[in-house]
Amino acid sequence: MFDALILWEWTAFAVRWVHVITAMAWIGASFYFIALDLMLKSADDMPEGASGEEWEVHGGGFYHTTKYLVAPARLPEHLTWHKWQSYSTWLSGAALLMIIYWVGGELYLIDAAKADLALWQGIAISALSLTIGWLLYDFLCKSKLGESPTTLMLLLFAILVVMSYGYNQVFTGRAAMLHLGAFTATIMTANVFFIIMPNQRIVVKDLQDGRTPDAKYGKIAKLRSTHNNYLTLPVIFLMLSNHYPLSFATQYSWIIASLIFLTGVTIRHYFNTMHKTGKGPHWTWAVTVLLMIVIAWLSTANMWESYEDAEARALTPYEETFAQADGFEDAHDIVMGRCSMCHSRDPFYSDSMLWAPKGVLLDTPADIARNARAIYIQAGVSHAMPPANVTMMSNEDRAAIVRWYKNAETF
Structure with a gap:
């Protein structure tokens, strides 16, 4: 069986794959250059204008790196620019955001229990918040606060x-976490595109024209690069959070996200200090563990609608489309009998299962209608669910799910 939805799912998979690959390249390069910068040592035989050098061994060869605080006296013929790792990560991430949270917004973006929003309104909030976030951050960096890095970082936190709390007032828990990550990642990539790269181009142009470059451009770029360094680990957590409902399926998920930014600071502070001095401050790990314990405790606070509230809530137009389609009753009975023992507000498949896997709830008609697309993909056209077919879903059951979804005639 092959249809447009299958192609769409594979498109999402391909974009996600590209996003992970490019993110690995960007994060790896970022960590490497921060570590290299902190490990630079002064030497008597360094060329004029150099601020430090480092010898490294890797892959059977030796590497000798020299850093110029402003620029070398002569520009080399070949110059490698590190920019596309950042750009491609953001572009693929933006595409993935649109595919999953904009096109699939009725399921993944909008939470009818939190805010009565049309899909276009949710998309507008999504897009505008990312843009406004960068403009506000950039304004603060260019203000007098830019001269006080610590104060600026506290204000950024x-x-x-505030953004974490705000997203949680209008979006699903999963979307709120993801958008906070996208908000932060947009700042990071915009730092590269609008600040770091243009400043480097100014320095290169000065060298080409025989002028002495101004050191201020390097200083400004270094501030933004440092911000990116401390924001990287929290962004990774936020992007992975949608796989773990314990991180987003609680009324305190906005606090969890906020605390994750603090753990990013403590972890990076350890490694940055270690790269610079050869010895990291071990107290940072104690603080990190304490923060993670608090996060784990906060994650136990349930945020699901109660079963009674979910049953009483009026269906959204999107849910109505599937709830009124021919075959819904059969699909409902199949899901209740084969899936809801795990995907429930109170899972009873095993004593060790405290949360519905991936936060997917399937124990009310509205739940089933809202998750129609996922049910169709996971249990209809594929055998991904139930895992190992532990509840013995038959081929006839799967065919009934496919018929129901097709009858809704929606994509």
Whole structure:
């Protein structure tokens, strides 16, 4: 069987694959250059204008790196620019955001229990928040606060906390976490595109024209690069969070996200200090563990609608489309009999299962209608669910799910 939805799912998979690959390249390069910068040592025989050098061994060869605080006296013929790792990561991430949370917004973006939003309104909030976030951050960096890095970082943290809370008031828990990650990643890539790269181009142009470059451009770029360094680990957590409902399926998920930014600071502070001095401050690990314990405790607070509230809530137009389609009653009975023992507000498949896997709930008609597309893909056209077919879903059951979804005639 092959249809447009299958092609769409594979498109999403391909974009996600590209996003992970490019993110690995960007994060790896970022960590490497921060570590290299901190490990540079002064030497008597360094060329004029050099601020430090480092010898490294890797892959059977030796590497000798020299850093110029402003620029070398002569520009080399070949110059490697590190920019496309960042750009391609953001572009693929933006595409993935649109595929999953905009096109699939009725399921993954909008939470009818939190805010009565049309899909276009949710998309508008999504897009505008990312844009406004960068503009606000950039304004603060260019203000007098830019001369006080610590104060600026504290203010940035406050902005992230506010955004975390705000996203959780309108979006699903999963979307709120993801959007906070996208908000932060947009700042990081915009730093590269609008600040770091243009400043480097100014320095290169000065060298080409025989002028002495101004050191301020390197200083500005270094500030933004440092911000990116401390924001990287929290962004990775936020992007992975949609796989773990314990991180987003609680009324305190906005606090969890906020605390994750603090753990990013403590972890990076350890490694940055270790690269610079050869010895990291071990107290940072104690703080990190304490923060993670608090996060784990907060994650136990349930945020699902109660079963009674979910049953009483009116169906959205999207849910109505599937709930009124021919075959819904059969599909409902199949899902209730084969899936809801795990995908429930109170899972009873095993004593060790405290949360519905991936936060997917399937124990009310509205739940089943809202998740129609996922049910169709996971249990209809594929045998991904139930895992190992532990509840013995038959081929006839799967065919009934496919018929129901097709009868809804929606994509």
